[in-house]
Amino acid sequence: MEKPRKTFIGLVDKAIAAANSMRPDELLFSYKGILYPTTVCSPETFKALESFEARRDDVILAGYPKSGTNWLSQILTDLIAISQKKTPGSESGVNAEEEEEPYLEIGDAEKYERMTKLPSPRFVVTHLRPENLPKSIFKSNAKILLLIRNPKDVATSFYHFCNGLPTLPSYETWDDFFTDFMRKKMVWGCYFEYLSEWNKYADKENIMTITYEEVKENPAQGVKNIATFFGIPLTEEQLQLVVERSSFQSMKKNSDKTHGSFGNILFRKGGVSDWKNLFNEDQSKRMDKAFEEHIAGTKLGKKLKYDLYCKA
Structure with a gap:
């Protein structure tokens, strides 16, 4: 992904320029009850998306915003290149x-x-809930890698992201953001509902769930599991190359080329448990309760290891 991503960088620059001349209340629009950023999405695009024809060999990555989709995109892009006998980054x-x-x-x-x-194979990424994806994605039986992350770190990362990116409404305080996050006022919808909806698909053979934390804990094993799922054989040397190129330090260093000025906003810390720097005790308990109500006990809920990553 080191090659300059002109389409992506151009899109971001255009969106930021447009957002700078908009009022805060113009930055978002609602489609089927969920908020989206006006500068990069549109009702026309969503309408056209319904007729999208997925292919059986599409490589699909699904993840809620700030779950690590840019990180996993790096890994998957390199794996696809290897599967095509190409050199990652060339x-x-x-x-x-x-x-x-x-x-x-x-x-x-x-x-x-x-x-x-x-x-x-086409590489496709989405933040959408399954019910808002084109029907062809599930009919095609294409393989989907579902990425999930502990909700407290998602909220923390999302807060900093909103305050760094002009295309999204910013927040004067963490408390204001937390209120909106818990009241389902986020772009791409409520994270707990997102998890709950995707949980209905968690047992399907063509869907593999991976957590941000497990890849962070053991990157080599994470990459190996992803490659196995997509049927991509790797040599030890190729495995190490993918791990190296997808490290936070490496991606941050190359972000100017891969993401333009957006890279400074995107690559902040890339860690685990940063939530402890923002959550107060009451907020922590409120999120624990929401987790219990929505997702605890389900397949995805157990996969998140909530007690390990979200209890002080």
Whole structure:
């Protein structure tokens, strides 16, 4: 992913420029009861998305915002390059000839027509809940890597992200943000509902769930598991290369080339348990209660190891 991502960088720069001339109340719009950023999504794009035709060999990454989708995108892009006998990071990498923004719901309504011309395997990323994805994704039986992260760190990372990115409403205080996060006023919807909806698909053979924390704990094993799921054989040398290139330090260092000015906002800490610097006791208990009500006891709930990562 070191090659300059002109489409992506251009899209972000354009969105930031547009957001700078908008009022805070104009930054978001609602579609089917969920908020989205006006500068990168549109009702027209969502309408066009319904007719998107997924392919059986599409490589799909699903994750809520601030769960680590950019990190896993790096890993998957490199794995696809290896599967095509290409060198990760080279000009001949994935979709180099006809680059398209991989986030499915981001961009103009014509992108899906352009995507029909992309060579397989296409790499697709989405923050959408399953019920808002095009039906063809599930009909095609394409493999989906579902990425989840402990909710307290998601909220913490999201707070800093909102305050760094002009395309999203900013917050004067963490308390204000926390209130909105718990009242389902976030872009891409409520995280607990997101987990709850995806949990209905957790047993499907073509869906593999991985947590941000487990990849952080053992990157080599995480990469190995992802490669196995997508049927990509790796040599020890290739494995180490992917792990190295997807380290936080390496991605941050290359972020100017891969993400432009957006990289400074995107790559902040990349750690675990940063929530302890923001949550007060009452907020911590409120989130514990929400977790219990929505997702504890389910397959995804257990996978998150909530007691390990979210209890002080």
